[in-house]
Amino acid sequence: MSVPVDPGSQRDGFEHQDANVKVLLIVGFGIFATLLVAGFGVAGLLWWYDLKPDKPVTALERTVGKPPEPRLESDPRAGGTGVTTDGLALIEHYGWVDRNAGLARIPVDRGILLLAERGWPSRAEPEAGQPTPREQQARGRAQP
Incomplete structure (x- = not known):
């Protein structure tokens, strides 16, 4: 157009x-x-x-109760800081795990140095004629 x-x-x-x-x-x-x-x-x-007037508040709404477990933390940073501090104390200091059994804990840095000096521990080789642990497991499963 x-x-x-x-x-x-x-x-x-x-x-x-x-x-x-x-x-x-x-x-x-x-x-x-x-x-x-x-x-x-x-x-x-x-x-x-x-x-418009507000709706009346019920008795259930007026009661102040604690929510069921687990509750949220009031200060999450404090909890995280505590966990970090405890973890660092475990990996940076010496301590007993089980004194009666003679089991102790050493710092991670010291453990790394010991591993570098001594090498990674290996399993003891079975003597000739003795079955390996895997062979023992296989025989145990094969028996009724």
């Missing part, structure tokens, strides 16, 4: 007619009025909701 073009506008290369200011002002004021009415509507609803 073609729109007729003014011959003078076509000759000059630009449109000689301006936009209709009256229509643009009416549309602008219409949008402004719509926003104003919507704003007053929202303000009225908020005012109306504030006038």
